[in-house]
Amino acid sequence: MKKWKVGFIGAGGIARIAHMPGWKKLENVEVIAVSDIREEVAGAVAKEFGIPHIFTDYRKMLEIKEIDIIDICAPNAVHAPAAIASFEAGKHVICEKPLAITPGEVEDMIAASKKAGKMLMCAQNHRFRPEARILKKIIEKGECGEIYYARAYALRRRLLPPAPTFIKKELSGGGPCLDIGVHILDLVYWLMGNPKVKSVSGVALTKLAKREDIHGDWGEWDRKAYNVEDFAAGYIKFANGASMTLECSFLLNMKESEIFAGQLFGTEAGISLPWGVPPEIYTEKNRTFMIKQLVGLPQIPTHHEEIRAFVEALDKKKPSPVPPEQSLEVIKILDGIYRSSRSGKEVQFK
Template sequence: MKIFNVGIIGTGGIANGAHFPALEKQQDVNIMAICDINGDVLKAAGERWNVKNQFEDYNKLLEMPEIDAVHICTPNDVHMDPTISALKAGKHVICEKPIGRNPAEGKAMCDAAEKSGKKFMVAQCWRWNQDVVALKRFIDAGELGDIFMARVWAMRRRGIPGWGVFINKEKQGGGPLIDIGVHILDFTMYLLGNPKPIAASGKTYTNIGKEPGHVGNLGQWDWENYTVEDYAAGFVRLDNGASLVIESSFAANIKEDKFTTTFIGDKGGAQTGPLEIYGEKHGTLTDTTPSGLKQPNIYESEIRAFYDAIRDDTEVPVTGEQALNVIKIIDGIYRSSDAGKEVAID
């Protein structure tokens, strides 16, 4: 059995919480080298996961010819450069979400992947959520008919992260829309059959994020340096005639956090989190609630799928092009908010 030698760039939160533990469970991978610009974080990860090859410069890691695949677990502003460098160095790449901060970065990454012939996957872990997996089967079987509308919520009541760079527009590319909205938008677009976005109208607001003294359920953030939106709403036209509305917030005055999409089709509807499917049979309205769904560890499933695609030489389940479409939606909503009118998406 071929053993894949792996490098991890960025050994912070998501690497320690998801990538290292998921990789440790795989029989056919060996974590060969790690990199972080923060020497203390790097050393701690090296000790915790027993990895001897440690670099503060990712180019050094990429120079190791033994490495087959690289995990990019750095902040959003450090997705494009290491991904392109890794692909150029002949490595397969799995990059954390979002693909990049904007469509230009995402496009450059997709182009590099195509040129390299290597696998390039974006780590959109919600694809392995039990509701998404089950609902895909119902949609494929035609239970919803033609889906013409998706209503997406990625809403926290008081969930502004008190760590990392999530409140920094320059490093993140945006606020809740690009951080948590990207997860729900990704699986929504997947379940819609990956249509192309053609126009967006949106509006963003920053209220609570820039004020002191609020409740911080995810720690206390630096309100004085808060440069992203804390609420975004958008309406998006898709090229298959369907449309999508989204609301995404780190801090909204609502009852409780809500991460869900409602799909409305001409034959039926559905809502995720928890999954319900709405229909009409024999003159009766029906609500179907699946029972016995089993939630796998989404990170293990995602990482297994990446290595299966390399091993079997098949398409990765979350392609760069799909992730690029999602970042085009996010960018369209931001551009529309700035412009004060609907904008076209190329």
């Protein structure tokens, strides 16, 4: 079996806490290089995980011919240029969500991937939750009938990440839409069967984040530098006639500290998929309403599982476990919400 050599672009929290341990668990993988513009951060991660090469310029790292795979954990604005440069250097790419900031960037990444003959995958780890995999099979078997409507929520009361990479548009591309909304949107959209997007209408607002009298449970942030939304909502229509609503926030005046959940409604059954609580299926048999609960499911580190699936696909020459064409539709939706909010009109897609 081939021994895959991996290089990291970005060595922040998600790389150190979630991705690095996932690669280290695999016997046929070796992380040999890490790049971060903060040399001290790259050095600390290299020391912790025994990585021999550190860089502050990922382009220099890409010159290492032995590297087969690049894992991108850099700020959102870096995703597209770093991925395209990686493909030009002949590397496979797994990239943290969102795959890119705009649909055009994703299209460029897909084109570069195909030209290089290399795999591209967005690290949408929620698809790899055991309960999500089971629900996907249930839906594909037709047990829910036609899924015609869904809701997706990623709402936080006072959980605004204060780092510049989350609050400055030039780094993040957006606020909760591109940070947490993309997670629940991708999960629910995938469960719906990845229908083509027909139209999007929505709002992206900054109502609380600029106020000095609003606190954050994760610490203070630079109010003057904050230039992304703190709340967004969208209504999405799909080409197959189905529709979905999406709501996401960093700051919202609500009871719960956080709500991360999806609901799907079909002609034969409905599904509730909350975070941290067993999913439920709702249906009617013999004129009697029934509630089924999925219990006893294993708890696995989903970031580790997505990395394992990525390597397995390379080993077995299978397609990307998260096809980038599906990620393109997700980014179309989020970009549509931003465009609709600016124009006040519904955004149509061909």
